[in-house]
Amino acid sequence: MTGTHSNAVLERMNRFEAAEGRAKAELIRPKDAATLILVDRSGRIPKVLLGKRHARHKFMPGMFVFPGGRVDPADTKMPIARPLHRDVEAQLMKRLARPSSAKARAFALAAIRETFEETGLLLGVRTSRINGVPAGPWTAFAQAGILPDLGLLHFIGRAITPPRRPRRFDARFFALDASAIADRVEGMTGPDAEFVELVWMSLAEAQKLHLPAVTSVMLEELDARIALGFGHRLLVPFYRMPRKQFMREML
Numbered sequence: 586m587t588g589t590h591s592n593a594v595l596e597r598m599n600r601f602e603a604a605e606g607r608a609k610a611e612l613i614r615p616k617d618a619a620t621l622i623l624v625d626r627s628g629r630i631p632k633v634l635l636g637k638r639h640a641r642h643k644f645m646p647g648m649f650v651f652p653g654g655r656v657d658p659a660d661t662k663m664p665i666a667r668p669l670h671r672d673v674e675a676q677l678m679k680r681l682a683r684p685s686s687a688k689a690r691a692f693a694l695a696a697i698r699e700t701f702e703e704t705g706l707l708l709g710v711r712t713s714r715i716n717g718v719p720a721g722p723w724t725a726f727a728q729a730g731i732l733p734d735l736g737l738l739h740f741i742g743r744a745i746t747p748p749r750r751p752r753r754f755d756a757r758f759f760a761l762d763a764s765a766i767a768d769r770v771e772g773m774t775g776p777d778a779e780f781v782e783l784v785w786m787s788l789a790e791a792q793k794l795h796l797p798a799v800t801s802v803m804l805e806e807l808d809a810r811i812a813l814g815f816g817h818r819l820l821v822p823f824y825r826m827p828r829k830q831f832m833r834e835m836l
Contacts, residue, residue, distance in 0.1 A: 619696035620653030636780030705773030
């Protein structure tokens with residue numbers, strides 16, 4: 586992003602957050618979370634996967650978002666086919682109170698698990714033997730003989746929900762090529778699920794949907810990274826709001 590474009594993005598996020606209104610005065614500590622942007626680059630124009638949240642949800646009802654959610658303790662125990670790229674791991678550990686490889690890995694695995702829970706997509710590589718899989722959603726990977734391949738993940742952004750909001754997240758945004766889809770479990774989306782529908786759209790088309798500000802910003806970050814070659818070593822933007830002013834720091 587250029588400096589002028591970056592400033593315009595920050596101003597848009599600021600206006601959006603102000604329009605959303607203030608929550609309780611107490612400061613809520615943000616929860617660690619992870620989000621995944623699946624990118625289909627098989628055609629001339631890249632497309633991304635978004636899900637429409639149920640209209641009855643209290644948090645972002647009816648909006649289109651990327652799959653994602655909180656980091657779970659089980660995410661630290663899931664075996665993997667390949668570790669994170671060393672540059673991705675290093676960027677994930679920046680600006681952490683207690684950085685560790687295990688924590689960086691948990692962020693990445695949370696993004697993959699949440700994507701499965703919300704879309705039914707199993708991401709990774711097939712293998713003949715899997716041991717030590719934690720109980721819960723990860724058992725579906727073991728049953729399908731699939732291990733997550735963290736080496737394929739790109740870290741494209743981090744954003745902390747501003748203070749004085751009813752829900753706050755310290756979210757890491759990852760991108761992964763759609764070729765990593767190894768299998769799918771049907772029935773994970775629909776009228777009674779968190780996502781009522783899934784759509785594959787070009788980045789330009791996606792920007793016309795009803796999106797949270799941070800989703801729109803990460804689409805722009807992704808577009809810029811694809812234009813620069815989509816490498817693991819590209820710097821990663823970190824959005825936060827200290828002292829009531831949005832900041833964009835590069836990790």
